[in-house]
Amino acid sequence: xxxxxxxxxxADDHLVLGHRLSEWCGHAxxxxxxxxxxNFALDLIGTARSLYAYAAxxxxxGRSEDDLAYLRNxxxxxxxxxxxxxxxxxxxxxxxEFYFAAFMEPFWQAALxxxxxxxxxxxxxxxxxxxxxxxxxxxWIVRLGDGTEESAARMQAAVVDLHPYWxxxxxxxxxxxxxxxxxxxxxWEASVKAVFAEANLDWPEPVYGQNGGRDGMHSEVLGRMLSxxxxxxxxxxxxxx
Amino acid sequence: xGDVTPLWEVFIRPRNxxxxxxxxxxxxxxxxxxxxxxxxxxxxxxxxxxxxxVRSEAIAASDPAxxxxxxxxxxxxIYRHPTFYKIPDDVGHM
Numbered sequence: 001x002x003x004x005x006x007x008x009x010x011a012d013d014h015l016v017l018g019h020r021l022s023e024w025c026g027h028a029x030x031x032x033x034x035x036x037x038x039n040f041a042l043d044l045i046g047t048a049r050s051l052y053a054y055a056a057x058x059x060x061x062g063r064s065e066d067d068l069a070y071l072r073n074x075x076x077x078x079x080x081x082x083x084x085x086x087x088x089x090x091x092x093x094x095x096x097e098f099y100f101a102a103f104m105e106p107f108w109q110a111a112l113x114x115x116x117x118x119x120x121x122x123x124x125x126x127x128x129x130x131x132x133x134x135x136x137x138x139x140w141i142v143r144l145g146d147g148t149e150e151s152a153a154r155m156q157a158a159v160v161d162l163h164p165y166w167x168x169x170x171x172x173x174x175x176x177x178x179x180x181x182x183x184x185x186x187x188w189e190a191s192v193k194a195v196f197a198e199a200n201l202d203w204p205e206p207v208y209g210q211n212g213g214r215d216g217m218h219s220e221v222l223g224r225m226l227s228x229x230x231x232x233x234x235x236x237x238x239x240x241x
Numbered sequence: 242x243g244d245v246t247p248l249w250e251v252f253i254r255p256r257n258x259x260x261x262x263x264x265x266x267x268x269x270x271x272x273x274x275x276x277x278x279x280x281x282x283x284x285x286x287x288x289x290x291x292x293x294x295v296r297s298e299a300i301a302a303s304d305p306a307x308x309x310x311x312x313x314x315x316x317x318x319i320y321r322h323p324t325f326y327k328i329p330d331d332v333g334h335m
Binding site (some may be wrong): 030031032033035036039046132139140143 | 261267271280281282285
């Protein structure tokens, strides 16, 4: 079941971040970004669906992707804490997106060579999406960090706020079909450092990292998000339209 | 958003071999963000293989008030349309 668990971790990362981004719909600072954020959300939720469907197949208990998304409790979610962080301002959202995409892009790149054909197939689609998320979020980080006094202060505040959370990206279940997460750290750091240099952002001193998401130990905010996301299936079990 | 995010005109080429076609406009701070926004706003349904963005203010437009003098004189010069030639069947569509 190592693969099942690893797939759930990955799928939960994508669904939770995708749902967070969807919360921007109708609220983004400009129409162009409203659409971009919704596009990002759809990319992530699309990947989550493929991963849940595959996980359900591997589990072999007749559950569907919807069962996994809508009928598991908070403690059964195995996403890292970074992706459940509240949207905050635009700077927080873009930094969270960049941290995640800068990890997932090399992850999927490596997964293209997986001996598992389903994984390699998901990777083929996702790697292009993550490359774009990285580029788009990176462009904004540079412009906000190297922008006005206020945008630079907000960007740096986002860096400080999210600093305890990025390291958990490199933890997760091991299995042969998926790339080794810890090995992707140099690539991630190189991407982040390049953008930070261009954005005139300071990398903060190391802090005690927050983790526990992979064991289902979440911050309070995930429960609220799930109660919102799962409300319909909980209130009207099996509802379809 | 004013001067911080000026207006850009967006042109999309639907397929190789076709010309870029004007599809609309958007606001963005600079070229990179305008291309990014154009991708996100105008190519969500596989509309394109290539994008151009041009600052709206860089476009010079003909004066609608002069449409008469600009375009009406062509009206009675039907001989400019190449419709008076017989095209051999072998040529097919031209």
